[in-house]
Amino acid sequence: KPTVVSGIRPTGYLHLGNYFGAVQNFLKMQDDFNCYFFIADIHSLTTHPTPENLQSGVRQVLAEYLACGIDPEKSTIFIQSDVPEVSELYALLNMNAYLGELERTTSFKDKARQNPDNVNAGLLTYPVLMAADIIIHKAHFVPVGKDQEQNLEMARKFAKRFNRMYKCDVFPIPRPYTFGGGDMIKVPGLDGSGKMGKSEGNAINLYEDPKSIRKKVMRAVTDAGPTEMNQEKPEVIQNLFTLMDIVSTPDTVAHFDELYNKCEIRYGDMKKQLAEDIIAYTAPIRERIIDILKDDAYLAKVAKLGADKARESAVQTLQEVKDVIGFKKLF
Numbered sequence: 217k218p219t220v221v222s223g224i225r226p227t228g229y230l231h232l233g234n235y236f237g238a239v240q241n242f243l244k245m246q247d248d249f250n251c252y253f254f255i256a257d258i259h260s261l262t263t264h265p266t267p268e269n270l271q272s273g274v275r276q277v278l279a280e281y282l283a284c285g286i287d288p289e290k291s292t293i294f295i296q297s298d299v300p301e302v303s304e305l306y307a308l309l310n311m312n313a314y315l316g317e318l319e320r321t322t323s324f325k326d327k328a329r330q331n332p333d334n335v336n337a338g339l340l341t342y343p344v345l346m347a348a349d350i351i352i353h354k355a356h357f358v359p360v361g362k363d364q365e366q367n368l369e370m371a372r373k374f375a376k377r378f379n380r381m382y383k384c385d386v387f388p389i390p391r392p393y394t395f396g397g398g399d400m401i402k403v404p405g406l407d408g409s410g411k412m413g414k415s416e417g418n419a420i421n422l423y424e425d426p427k428s429i430r431k432k433v434m435r436a437v438t439d440a441g442p443t444e445m446n447q448e449k450p451e452v453i454q455n456l457f458t459l460m461d462i463v464s465t466p467d468t469v470a471h472f473d474e475l476y477n478k479c480e481i482r483y484g485d486m487k488k489q490l491a492e493d494i495i496a497y498t499a500p501i502r503e504r505i506i507d508i509l510k511d512d513a514y515l516a517k518v519a520k521l522g523a524d525k526a527r528e529s530a531v532q533t534l535q536e537v538k539d540v541i542g543f544k545k546l547f
């Protein structure tokens with residue numbers, strides 16, 4: 217079976233972007249791939265969470281992974297910091313990662329611009345740690361959303377560079393994965409911004425209660441409505457349709473599309489429908505999250521099982537890496 221690796225930072229509740237950009241693909245891959253799904257707690261340190269927030273964030277994502285249907289019997293579910301070999305590989309890969317290429321990364325530039333007082337080295341070398349996450353298990357595929365495309369490109373570069381430098385083929389070159397071979401997904405926000413995200417403050421969480429989902433969807437930005445038949449949709453309206461495409465049936469989407477094209481659409485109706493369709497999707501997941509969060513012993517068991525399995529694979533790769541680098545035992 218080909219190997220798959222992907223992770224999510226424990227910086228808050230999982231939202232529809234995480235679910236449809238990443239987790240949904242995880243679920244589809246569990247049977248046919250050797251899967252490693254983890255919680256990227258080290259990555260989340262770039263924004264300096266308190267120990268309490270870090271801990272509750274990890275617990276939440278672990279429960280959410282399970283509630284979404286990731287099966288610890290099929291997939292290896294683990295916490296990044298439980299596998300110290302990742303940090304060791306990160307240190308080694310840093311020697312072949314160059315300041316110029318790291319500084320040019322879009323996500324680094326964005327974060328440095330958004331928060332100029334916290335441009336730390338962890339932020340700069342974020343793609344190196346991410347590469348270590350991926351290649352330490354010799355991943356072939358990485359299911360991620362569109363926003364991670366460039367980070368993944370860097371991981372490919374670091375893997376190739378290592379193989380070339382040491383004239384070896386320790387690392388397969390990882391590729392992005394989307395189910396059915398389609399484009400990488402970008403779930404839009406409801407505030408007219410391009411992307412749904414935690415830091416964008418426009419996210420609808422899986423854990424969100426129905427009342428709050430309705431409120432958020434009803435507040436979504438729209439315009440005065442189409443003035444001509446078959447008019448092209450402006451971005452804010454397209455975003456609503458994109459979300460509907462994701463959660464609603466094709467018939468529902470076609471219905472509102474037709475109304476739009478005939479200039480008869482009432483956005484209030486469309487939003488009501490969208491909210492109900494989101495709730496139908498998230499409500500059962502929310503129930504399961506609540507249940508699983510009550511069972512600390514189960515969460516601990518899953519994390520331990522995953523850590524053991526992930527370490528086994530990581531230790532092996534790291535040994536190969538050390539051998540080709542030339543760390544020979546002298547005594």
Ligand code: TYM
Pocket residue numbers: 221222223224225226232233234235236237238256259345346349350358359360361362363364367401402403404411412413
């Ligand atoms: P993170 O925690 O920001 O997001 C987790 C996953 O959710 C996807 N995602 C989206 N997809 C579509 N539309 C959206 N609006 C949207 N928002 C988030 C992300 O693309 C991602 O797949 N650097 C990673 C975590 C990471 C990782 C890795 C991923 C660390 N090491 C190794 C894969 C492999 C991150 O910050 O994701």
